[in-house]
Amino acid sequence: MTTPASGVPECSSVPVSAPGGGCPASAVASAVRLSGPEFHTEPHLVYRTMRSEHGPVVPVELPGGFPAWLVIGYRELHQVTSDGELFPRDVGLWNQWEHIPEDWPLLPMIGRPMPSIYFTAGAEHRRHAAMVGQALEEVEPFELRGDCEQLADRLIDGFCERGTADLIADFAVPLPVLVLARLVGFPDEDGTRIAGVLRDLADGGPGAQEAHLRFGEHMQRLLAARQAVPGNDVTSRMLAYPGEFTDEEYVLDLMAITAAGHLTTADWIGNSLRLMLTDDQFAVALSGGRHSVAEAMNEVLWEEGPTQILAGRWAARDTRLGGRSIRAGDMVLLGLGAANTDPHIRQHLSTTAGISGQGGNSAHLAFSHGEYRCPFPAQEIAEITARTGIEVLLDRLPDLELSVPAQELVRRQSAFLRGMTALPVRFTPVRPTGDFA
Structure with missing residues (x-):
């Protein structure tokens, strides 16, 4: 996974150069490649190494x-996310x-300077936020x-008579996007098409760029529809907000709202269901223990958060962080998953609160932290969507069990998600509850 740590910078180890031909501060011989099967099979081992x-x-x-x-240290990540002036989310600062x-496949994820809530900093970010x-x-x-209950029931009706299902493709992935589609103002029939676009975008593969274009086209059509006929939805409320915003900004x-909320919520649902199906500690949730559903969901945010690495922050000036010399314009990635398993913070939580970092404790960084964290209303929407969906599923199908050995389950091949x-x-098998069209 890593090359031998010599501690000597070698520009040849990374086939790019700094502006002006200098050696990038992070292009050291022992740089870890953010790719490979270890990131989706044994991420905790990767982070320990x-x-x-x-x-x-x-x-x-x-x-x-x-x-x-x-950044994989909890304290260091807290420092970065708390200092929006030194480490702004200003992609225009990037020195590469x-x-x-x-x-570049990661370009839709990293972004370019553009007027949106996700790719602006300072006062401009606060205006959008x-x-x-x-x-x-x-x-x-x-x-x-x-x-959420209605849409979850509709999805379950689609497979409940079979006696088998893939809870990712049949339930966890479509539910959040159907919910988000309603929230922002799309008709229900558009939800599945948008889900496919967002999967291509999030995977960062060859189709990411084209998916990004299609995603924008969907939103342009929605905006035009709501400008013509306002409704009781997020898009209409954005249009009614006092302030000068262009169509491009809307x-x-x-x-940003839809992409940030879709796959992360889908993975929160999927990872929580996997935990309940494979870990005896949370098996009570499968028999209707609703409090246990909440505990399993919180455990996932600590141990297997949907966003493992978040891009990113960019240093506004030369600085020091965790004993490293960070150069102005260097990209700083937020290792949310790694920071949540930092033994220093886990030891502190254990000694001060008598816990190991799970249970009801919510000091995790799964939603990031600071000025650019996931907005609190968005966190609540994600939590209601995931928990309601899981509870409806378990109420309808109380005897769920894996149909393959747990060791055969496969993770998405991504270091980021x-x-x-x-x-x-x-x-x-059970009967459908009704027609939800």
Whole structure:
């Protein structure tokens, strides 16, 4: 996974150079490549090895050979996310732009400077966050739960008579996007098409660029429809917000809301179901223990959070972090999954709260932290969607069990995202509850 740690910078180890021809600060001989099966089979082992060999801030190499720093220390990550001036989410600061090809697969994930809530910093970010936050805050939790129950029942009706299902493809992936489609104002029939676009986008593969274009086209059509006929939805509330925003800004913010909420919530559902199906500690949830559902979901945020690595932050000036010299414009990746397993914070939690970092403790960094964290209304929407969906599923199919050995379950091949590619189960067939069209 890593080359021998010599401690001597070697520009040849990363096939790019710094602006002006200098050696990138993170292009060290022992840089860890953010690829390979270990990241989706044994991520905790990968992070332990990183911590042992590099400490809390790790020099890494992105696909294509581009250098970055991965922050895996809880305290160091807290420091980065708490200082939006020193480490802003300002992609325009990146000192590698002159080397980035137009077809780089990670480009849709990293982004380019653009006027959206996700790719702006400082006052401009706060302007977008105020509009989006207010639109999301007005989502009524009771109505949201009702929508989640109805959509979950509709999905379960599609496979409940078979006695078998893939809970990822048949349930965990479509549910959040159907819920989000309703929230932002799409008709239900558009939800599955958008889900396919978002999967291609999040995987960062060859189709990511084309998926990004299709995603934007969907949002442009939605915006035009709501400008013509407003409704009771997030898009209409954004349009009604007092302030000057262009159509491009509305579209980009809608893309950010939907993309950030879809696959992460789907993986939260899938990872929670996998835990309940494979870990005796949470098996009571399968027999209707609703409190145990919440505990399993919180355990997942600590141990197998959907977002393992978040891109990113960029250093506004030369600085020091975790004993490393960070150069102005260096990319700083947030190792959320690794930070949550940092033994220093786990030991502190254990000695001060009598826990090991799970249970009801929510000091995890699964939603990031600081000015650019996932907005609290969005966190609530994700939690209601995931928990309601799981509870409806377990109420309808109480005897769920895996139909393959647990060791055969496969994770998505990504260092950035943690989720299942499939979760095959069997159960006693039941009748559909009704027509939810």
